[in-house]
Amino acid sequence: MSSLAPAKPRRRLSRESRRLQLIEVAWGLAREEGADALTLGRLAEQAGVAKPVVYDHFGTRSGLLAALFEDFDLRQTAAMDAALAASEPTLVDRARVIAEAYVGCALDQGRELAGVAAALEGSPELESVKRRCEAAFLEKCRAALDPFAPGGVSTPALVGALGAADALSRAAAAGEIDADPARAELLAVILAAVERSRGPLRQPA
Structure with a gap:
């Protein structure tokens, strides 16, 4: 079982800061659970943001x-x-x-x-x-x-x-x-x- 815990909701970030946060969280997911875990939905859950936020930044899983x-x-x-x-x-x-x-x-x-x-x-x-x-x-x-x-x-x-x-x-x-x-x-x-x-x-x- 992953040792990762869902992130707590964070204050509103600028677009660039949010992108950097999502990338950091995504690397953590890849490290803990492997690249197969890197779906946009899973990233949104782990980062504590709505799915549309992640889709807006990356579009697709391949984009991420x-x-x-x-x-x-x-x-x-x-x-x-x-x-x-x-x-x-x-x-x-x-x-x-x-x-x-x-x-x-x-x-x-x-x-x-x-x-x-x-x-x-x-x-x-x-x-x-x-x-x-x-x-x-x-x-x-x-x-x-x-x-x-x-x-x-x-x-x-x-x-x-x-x-x-x-x-x-x-x-x-x-x-x-x-x-x-x-x-x-x-x-x-x-x-x-x-x-x-x-x-x-x-x-x-």
Whole structure:
């Protein structure tokens, strides 16, 4: 049985504050009961609001799950931005920041992130959110790493690094591999991507 107790009615919130509250409650539901529990009706009950409020913010269950995925990405991006701003301007330091931020955020979110992504698999909402998040992440990596490769890091190399980041972080969050080896492997992948882009055989992006 879930340890969650129905939330008490809260004071009236602004639209943005209410959305943030609903997302926080939804993550709690996913953590305690799994992604299958994330229905709009269950979220309304847990958040102590009327169902129309939840429908107004997310529209559908897929819309809610997509909002959670996007929320995770925003927090991951903020963590990486802060770490990059505080890092030394060297290739190893920049690559390490990217690796640690990507794996670290996935670990912080736990297995509920994998459940949300799995529940959304194949939906138009997920495809739209994933493409937008991936494009933003690639551009952020490009800005951080391009100074270390004449002509910049190639797009195929960045896409390959993103695939490795996703696979390694999911495995670490699921407990299939330890966090430190996941970070170390992703660091090696990123450094290799930059090194390949430096070589004379680099193909146009």
